[in-house]
Amino acid sequence: MIEEIKILEEDTIEELIHESENEGYRFLSKMFSQWNSRENQFQKENEKAIIFRENNKVIAIGGINEEPYLKRKDFGRLRGVYVLPSFRRKHVGKEIVKHLIDFGNKYYKAITLRVPDNIEAYPFYESIGFEMTNEYESVTHIKWIKKALGIIGSPRHNGSTALLISRVLEGLKNTGYEINEIHVDELNLKYCTGCKSCDKTRECNIDDNFTKLKKEFWQSNIIVIGSPSYWGDVTGHIKVLFDRFTPYCDTIDGKTIVPSGKRGIAIAIRAGSTRNENQHILDSINHFYSHLGIKNIGNICVESINDISDLISQEEMLTKAYFLGANIDEEDRQEHPVLALKTGG
Ligand SMILES: Cc1cc2nc3c(=O)[nH]c(=O)nc-3n(C[C@H](O)[C@H](O)[C@H](O)COP(=O)(O)O)c2cc1C
Structure with a gap:
């Protein structure tokens, strides 16, 4: 005892x-x-x-x-x-x-x-x-114990996806998290070749910057992935990243080998005004989370964003993003909220 x-x-x-x-x-x-x-x-x-x-x-x-x-x-x-x-x-x-x-x-x-x-x-x-x-x-x-990673799927480093993720991270930082962000385009990730060797080794044999991403991902308890809509889907950068996580997902031997206890937030942004495309992006990110044992704890989607100025004028949305991070450990917080704001038209 x-x-x-x-x-x-x-x-x-x-x-x-x-x-x-x-x-x-x-x-x-x-x-x-x-x-x-x-x-x-x-x-x-x-x-x-x-x-x-x-x-x-x-x-x-x-x-x-x-x-x-x-x-x-x-x-x-x-x-x-x-x-x-x-x-x-x-x-x-x-x-x-x-x-x-x-x-x-x-x-x-x-x-x-x-x-x-x-x-x-x-x-x-x-x-x-x-x-x-x-x-x-x-x-x-x-x-x-308290480390968060923002994964920015847009190649525009000063774009709307980066801004929304930075607001969530700012909230997390103010509630005591160590924060870090990665621009996926900077990693120059190589495509998965479909060699299937990871079925046996549970590791990828491609040698590139994925190791840097993996280290941060493994250490972080909160993962925030954001992508703008590119042709109605996540960007190519994010898709390549998803594919490269195959060695660790639960479709091999029915068990993910990503360290347990991680929580994830999904963010989608688009220029068009309807929700369906953004919902598809959120679904893709959450599909990724579910196969890695990451529990979804929040979603954000914003429509009618052609340019960052459209988002900057939506202070309400940016504030919501901040509080999604800042209230992350509140016990009575709503599970799986979708914070959505339609702007313009
Ligand atoms: C190659 C490309 C494809 C796009 N495809 C779509 C699309 O299918 N639907 C849509 O609503 N917006 C589309 N957009 C617009 C972006 O989703 C939108 O401008 C978004 O706000 C960009 O976010 P960012 O500043 O983080 O890059 C596309 C933009 C690019 C560059």
């Missing part, structure tokens, strides 16, 4: 310290001495230390702090996660880490950790959604 630690006495974790030192790790004795010197007692509202007790014996420990090395209040860091060797492979470590992540979800954009020269622990953390990184000092793994 998990218990929060408010007072840490040596008796409580003596065996854990002893066993960890036997394995060559110093991090628990360091954690204990920092607790005693009051340097770190996991006391802030966004910090917590826990133990796992079984039959009155303390068999595991772990904690989460504000990231002290990167000095970022919006990042959490797992500290001192340790399970007695004889209690490993019983999901105790997983329970400890999941508990700390659930707690950290409320406060942080990302949770980091450093696995001390213990490559054996890598698969454990990767199975809980952490990925290896060398982007930050003193960090071996990171799990993003």
